[in-house]
Amino acid sequence: MNSLNDPAVAACIARLHDGARGDRARRAELSARDRADESLTRLGSLYMAVSREEARLLYLLARGSGAKYLIEFGASFGVSTTYLAAAARDNGGRLVTTEAHPDKCAATRAVLAEAGLDGVATLLEGDAFETLADAGPGIGFVFLDGWKSMYLPMLELLRPKLTDGALLVADNIDHPGARPYADHVRTADEFVSHSLGKIEISCYSASG
Numbered sequence: 601m602n603s604l605n606d607p608a609v610a611a612c613i614a615r616l617h618d619g620a621r622g623d624r625a626r627r628a629e630l631s632a633r634d635r636a637d638e639s640l641t642r643l644g645s646l647y648m649a650v651s652r653e654e655a656r657l658l659y660l661l662a663r664g665s666g667a668k669y670l671i672e673f674g675a676s677f678g679v680s681t682t683y684l685a686a687a688a689r690d691n692g693g694r695l696v697t698t699e700a701h702p703d704k705c706a707a708t709r710a711v712l713a714e715a716g717l718d719g720v721a722t723l724l725e726g727d728a729f730e731t732l733a734d735a736g737p738g739i740g741f742v743f744l745d746g747w748k749s750m751y752l753p754m755l756e757l758l759r760p761k762l763t764d765g766a767l768l769v770a771d772n773i774d775h776p777g778a779r780p781y782a783d784h785v786r787t788a789d790e791f792v793s794h795s796l797g798k799i800e801i802s803c804y805s806a807s808g
Contacts, residue, residue, distance in 0.1 A: 603686035603717075604659060612715040616679045617652055650680050650745070650771060654799060658743060658769060659683040661801065665767050667740030668693030673728055673754050674746030675699040678708035680771075684743060685712060685721035695721040696735065698728035698746070729757060737761045744770040748777030752784055764806040773800040 603609050650658065662670060662684055670688050675681045675697040688695040699705045705725045712718040724731035728746060732754075739761045744751045751770055773782050773795060785793040785802040793802040 601690050603689050604656075604683070606686075606716070609682065609686055609715045609717065612682055612711050613655075613679075616677065616682060616711065619677065620679055654771070654797075655680055655683045657796075657799070659687045661767055661769060662687035662741050662743075663690055665741055665765075666691055667763075667767070669736070669738045670695040670741040670743070671732065671735065671739050671758060672697035672743045672745070673732075673750075674744070675708045675723060676704055676745075678704075678711040680743060680745060681708055681721065681723075682711060682715055682717065684741075685715070685717035687741075689717060689720045693720070693740075696724060696732075697721060698724045698726075698731055700726060700728070728754065732757060735761055738763055740766050742766065742768045744768065744781070745772070748772055748775040749780075751778050751781035755781060755784070759804075762804050762806070764804070766804040768800075768802040768804065770800040770802075772798055774798050 604613070658680055668691055670684055670693065672681060672684055672695065676699065681695070681697050684697070685695045699708060702725065705723055708723055709718070712721050712723070735758065739758060740763045742758060744754060746754070755768070768785070770778065770781060772778060782800055785791040785800065790805050791802045792805070793800060
């Protein structure tokens with residue numbers, strides 16, 4: 601089964617990528633003060649989404665890993681979320697995703713429902729460090745695309761719940777805020793890590 605070929609999923613994906621292409625114009629409309637305010641930029645109207653190529657890579661990694669329990673840190677408007685939910689459905693598993701901005705949460709929930717993926721995807725609204733605090737064990741796949749400086753703390757929160765061989769994918773790894781995370785997964789004995797453009801792909805070994 602390949603849910604990316606599902607007409608409902610494909611239609612939502614096409615619309616989401618079309619919307620994300622408008623980010624350049626939306627950025628141009630921001631004042632210099634607004635552009636310097638990362639929080640406003642992150643929580644505003646910008647998709648800040650992965651590209652179509654990166655999204656398909658996410659699906660391939662999640663699907664190929666066979667992960668039954670997937671976590672996403674930072675859904676935004678649901679581009680990567682839709683691909684990950686498709687992989688979760690094809691794996692016979694589930695996705696738990698997070699987002700802080702209420703408007704983005706509403707948009708992502710609508711997308712998942714329209715794509716027919718709301719049965720396998722749960723969106724947790726609010727501070728991810730609170731909403732994921734009670735995440736259960738057995739996490740086989742993690743996608744990090746929220747606050748870059750929070751990548752390493754999020755890893756520490758989820759590490760006890762990771763399965764042996766779990767995959768972690770971090771976007772925008774070239775961002776200065778992501779440097780502590782990048783340094784950790786590239787040097788810690790329990791990870792094998794590889795950079796692919798601005799994405800870091802890491803495999804976790806429980807035995808180190």
